[in-house]
Amino acid sequence: MPRPEDEVLQELVEKALAGDRVAFSDIVRKLMKPVVAFTYRMTQERESAVDLAQEVFLSAWQNLKSFRGDSRFESWVFAIAANKTINFLRSRANHPTEQIDERQVDPADTGNPERDLVQKELREDVFAFMATLPEKQRLVFDLRFYKHMSFDEIARATGKAAGTVKTNYREAVKKLRGFAAAKGWR
């Protein structure tokens, strides 16, 4: 059964498919946070994350007609995001001088300094753990763990076999255990 937010998104997609730019901007508003969060975790660079996320939406608009509706629209957008991010990471790996070594974790701003500190620590942990994963495991882990995409959806999005995707996820979770043990999480 489709979730109410999926139905709203579906209506916006239909309008956007008819050329409605305002509807597309509403889609961008709805998906902006998860897409930017994804590119941010993957790249761990503020500027690159925002730039990539904008590229994702531009590409989604340009290729909107190719969305056939056989998957959730959100998954389709994340498939674009996954491809763009992988290309970006490869290009960054090939041009190490452009790489920014320092991770830029922004502090949270909840209005409660104590809570902000805890949030900041959590974000640093997320970044630190993601940084331990190779590119493919990081991608699969993020799409499964944070985006709750099914293994089949991830396989379609990344062009990998579902078995390979499961192996990548399993390996990533094993590493999470090791990371947590090293950090002393209880």
Place this chain on the structure above:
Amino acid sequence: MMNCSECRDELLLRVGQAEPLPSGLRDHLNSCDECRKIYQELKVNCERLGNDTDFVPDGLTEEQFVAAVERRIERVRPSRVTWVAWRRYVPVVAAILIVFAITLLGYRELRIEHDNGVVQTADTLVSDGLLWTLYDQEINDFDDEFFNLILSDFVIDRYFDAGEQLLDDLSEEELQYLQENFNVGEIL
């Protein structure tokens, strides 16, 4: 019943997801302390890691972001979108043009060949003087209107299907009239 190895494999795939664990896995966890301990540990790790799912860079506002996306769309719309949209049709259009050109050239060749044949036929008729003889000598025996019709048909079509069309265009009655009064085979 699931064994420990299968259970841990499944846990690694299912941990951190909202869906409830399958009954086989739950049964094993209920009966195995070691696997239950690993499950609890993984659950804590995932809860900690998934606590702040959608954090975005500080200072990034929704409106700024949407405006930036809109600007990018505006920037690429006139050139790239049009070319990308039409580029896929280029091979199809080229193929249609090639087929059309080949057909046209072939038709022209055939037409020239055909016309040359007809001109030769008509010229032979003229050079033999048969029709002109017919015109000069027998004109008085014809009904003017009928003969003019035959002659105009011939002149119009002289360089096309002259002889054949001359006969094709005649009604049965006219043809019979011609056959009775002239040697049609000789004319053609």
